[in-house]
Amino acid sequence: MSTSSPVRLVVGLGNPGAEYNGTRHNVGFAVVDRLASEWGLAWQHEKAWHALRIKGEKAILVKPTSYMNRSGEPLQAIAQFYKIAPAEILVVLDDMALELGRLRLRPDGGTGGHNGLESIIVQFGTEEIPRLRVGIGAAPARGAVDYVLGRFFEEERPLVEKTISRAADAVKCAIDNGLLSAMNQFNKNPESEQPDDGPPKES
Secondary structure, three states, X not given: OOOOOOOOEEEEOOOOOHHXXXXXXXXXXXXXXXXXXXXXXXXXXXXXXXXXXXXXXXXXXXXXXXXXXXXXXXXXXXXXXXXOOHHHEEEEEEEOOOOOOOEEEEOOOOOOOXXXXXXXXXXXXXXXXXXXXXEOOOOOOOOHHHHHOOEOOHHHHHHHHHHHHXXXXXXXXXXXXXXXXXXXXXOEOOOOOOEOOOOOOOO
């Protein structure tokens, strides 16, 4: 798929409600919240769309207020209203297959087992939707649900803060310079600055 389409809409994935604030599964919310703060803009509650929205100068930010597994419905409604194509959307989500601190931008691909991304792909009827995966670290052999719905450990917090900041920078780069430029810059191990080939290609 082409990586030349402009990014016009950025959606952070998460679950609504104070009980989910700061959880691993809500790192997508944390990234778009960081962007909102940097842009000095406040979230508007769009009840008809079941979403929080910010209309920025260069892109629209969205946080669905449906639960994670229904993220596609509000996103599609907003995209249709603003006439935004799937290739012009950037989905920000958590990924257990990536170490904490790693980012991976891709123009398309499968769900990787993520319910929010699956809802979006089903709703739009295409896998050609750009996404920014934010590493949250691997879950224990058992208890993946408790892991993603749990909060980061205290010793992880400095790296979490750094990762959220870097992810926000990746989104800004994608908006300003295009997805390919952001991929080239941010799909690297931040320690070595070498390209991150990561696990096998999404299926």
